Amino acid sequence: MVSVVCQKPDGEGGHVALADARASDTNRHGNALLISILNKKGKENLEQMGRRRWKNILGITLLALIAILGLGITFTIGWRPLIGAKKRALTDRKFEATPQRLARGKYLVDGVLGCFGCHTDADWSKPGAPPREGREGSGHVWADQDMPWLIASNITPDKETGAGNWSDDTLARAIREGIGHDGRALFPIMPYPNYQQMADEDLASVIAYVRSVPAVRNQSPTTRMPFPLNFFMQAMPQPVIAAVAAPDQSTPVARGSYLVRMGACANCHTPQEKGQPLPGMDFAGGFIVKEPNGKDVASSNITPAASGIGYYNDATIRQCPGISMAG
């Protein structure tokens, strides 16, 4: 185009031609530009639409994931690990220490419930490793069972290092409902899931008796549950708001069933895998209790099977560790 203009002699037309040419050139450029802009717009539109579609897909996927996660949490671990343990407000109820309650409390605490067996350093030099004399209830660090982060608190009436300043209901809530004096969800080695069904009158007896033992000054650290246990534990505590009636005492089996639950016999006598009792193996033994001398001991099979205690007579059974505690 420009070369044609240059061949004209006068140059005038050339100018015109040049102008025309320029104009049409501009037009063409313009068209091209327009097309390219349009194309670009179209592309952008397409891209935008595409992006929007992706955004929609992403949004829906995200919503679906949240819904699945929500349902997953609801039907698996539940929301408690995230929102904290269920707990009720404390009341100012008091349990009067009557002689009957103190006697029943002593039987339960020193006997079948074995509170001080867990809440005191053991005297391994004596058979059955009883709580150290004169230290009953003063607290125990569970390093000997490979859980150095777990501390069974000092529950003697010492005001500074023990339970001396905790109210009766603080103790009641800890024992049956799994909430510590500081509002924490307790680790369920403290058998509160079992104690949940402890009769109100037995709870009163236990508390009256625990409050009557000598105060022992012993400052122990606080439990620090490792992750993710600290989260999962939040699902364990359950408030007890209704009255719990005295257990059925009408037959030896009914009476025993209550004592076996309170004694948490299954916690040691049912074998576990990853902290869960093996189904169908109730009381079949094999749970390992560590001893400091390195001679770990397995709990016995106490079912009536041939490898259990089916052939023991009553007198033999009475001498067994768990039973002699129950008296």
Ligand code: HEC
């Ligand atoms: C099998 C062992 C075991 C037995 C039996 C046991 N406890 Fe505990 N208890 C624990 C452990 C361990 C803790 C600490 C849990 C934690 O810190 O998460 C605890 C915590 C407690 C607390 C809460 C302390 C706090 O700091 O607020 C109280 C109160 C308590 N136990 C009282 C009792 C009484 C009373 C009994 C008997 C009826 C009893 N326990 C039986 C192991 C036991």
Ligand code: HEC
């Ligand atoms: C802290 C864990 C623990 C708890 C709680 C516990 N036991 Fe045991 N029990 C053991 C261990 C360990 C042995 C084995 C002791 C040994 O061989 O020296 C044992 C032994 C026995 C035996 C002797 C069996 C035999 O082979 O001679 C009987 C019976 C028994 N327990 C019944 C009970 C009953 C009933 C309860 C509940 C009231 C109970 N135990 C609670 C850990 C426990």
